[in-house]
Amino acid sequence: MVNYKDLGLVNTREMFAKAVDGGYAIPAFNFNNMEQLQAIIKACAETKSPVILQVSSGARKYANQTLLRYMAEGAVQYAKELGWEHPQICLHLDHGDTFELCKSCVDFGFSSVMIDGSSLPYEENIALTKRVVEYAHQYDVTVEAELGVLAGVEDDVVAEESHYTKPEEVIDFATRSGCDSLAISIGTSHGAYKFKPEQCTRDPQTGRLVPPPLAFDVLAEIEKKLPGFPIVLHGSSSVPQEYVDIINANGGNMPDAVGVPEDQLRKAAKSAVCKINIDSDSRLAFTAAVRKVLAEKPGEFDPRKYCGPARDEMVKLYKHKIIEVLGSDGKAE
Ligand SMILES: [Zn+2]
Numbered sequence: 001m002v003n004y005k006d007l008g009l010v011n012t013r014e015m016f017a018k019a020v021d022g023g024y025a026i027p028a029f030n031f032n033n034m035e036q037l038q039a040i041i042k043a044c045a046e047t048k049s050p051v052i053l054q055v056s057s058g059a060r061k062y063a064n065q066t067l068l069r070y071m072a073e074g075a076v077q078y079a080k081e082l083g084w085e086h087p088q089i090c091l092h093l094d095h096g097d098t099f100e101l102c103k104s105c106v107d108f109g110f111s112s113v114m115i116d117g118s119s120l121p122y123e124e125n126i127a128l129t130k131r132v133v134e135y136a137h138q139y140d141v142t143v144e145a146e147l148g149v150l151a152g153v154e155d156d157v158v159a160e161e162s163h164y165t166k167p168e169e170v171i172d173f174a175t176r177s178g179c180d181s182l183a184i185s186i187g188t189s190h191g192a193y194k195f196k197p198e199q200c201t202r203d204p205q206t207g208r209l210v211p212p213p214l215a216f217d218v219l220a221e222i223e224k225k226l227p228g229f230p231i232v233l234h235g236s237s238s239v240p241q242e243y244v245d246i247i248n249a250n251g252g253n254m255p256d257a258v259g260v261p262e263d264q265l266r267k268a269a270k271s272a273v274c275k276i277n278i279d280s281d282s283r284l285a286f287t288a289a290v291r292k293v294l295a296e297k298p299g300e301f302d303p304r305k306y307c308g309p310a311r312d313e314m315v316k317l318y319k320h321k322i323i324e325v326l327g328s329d330g331k332a333e
Helices: 013-022 034-047 057-063 065-081 099-107 122-137 167-177 216-225 241-249 262-269 280-296 303-326
Strands: 026-030 051-056 089-096 112-115 142-147 151-154 157-159 181-184 231-233 273-278
Touching (some): 026 034, 026 303, 034 303, 051 065, 057 065, 065 089, 122 142, 122 167, 142 167, 167 181, 167 216, 181 216, 216 231, 216 262, 241 280, 262 303
Parallel strands (some): 026 051, 026 273, 051 089, 142 181, 231 273
């Protein structure tokens, strides 16, 4: 049994309370390799932003769970080395699907876990979430639950159709499950193809897809039912078109990749939404930089020569999100 407090990590409780009061959101960035983790920590240390490091079950399979946990421990030390005196770093399991997986993460030094029972019938979702909460709270580990279904693909989680969270269910769900935060569905979606072209309109000038707006009316109703309760948005990458263009200009093929516009996320961050998940955008930044280097220098074979620029591009992206979209800069001095 490893307690996250011994690793210098924090849970989400205080982070979220401050974010709800302060009208900003905490970035939740996924990582599964060293360059991504370096970029996240550098961006957060330079902006003094609290951060949630997310590990999905796909990342555990890809990078090995033991290695990832030691990397997170190393991240705390790296942050201090960069001059961030009191790093606020949470290590979070993204989309845990069983009690056993959540328990193993709690036992292994995670400070927060998500139990995603959103595909289960309502009562089963409550029962599973409650079981995880009862275990996790013994060790002061916070628990995120999900109500409503997001469309899109994330690792092993695939859903064709989304179902908005029903505001009339949230009080009962939060009270009976005991969860610390709630991921809701208001039109965001996993992956780099968040909206089908037929759901969008097209900008007549650029020909680009313009996605439908998020359901802010549903969010407002949820906030009214659960005042001050931490709300989480998954699937909130913006799919920056400049990265898609670089990828497509250098041998890639990503037609009609589209995400959630940043002005919508900015609006959400000011509300009870206090955790915004961003994964695809960093994948795009990484891939765009790698493709560009390899297209320009076909003889290059040193991974540092293309992973280095990819890391720099991700630092830029993360800082942009923190400062321009979420407003979490300067909140963890
Ligand atoms: Zn998600």
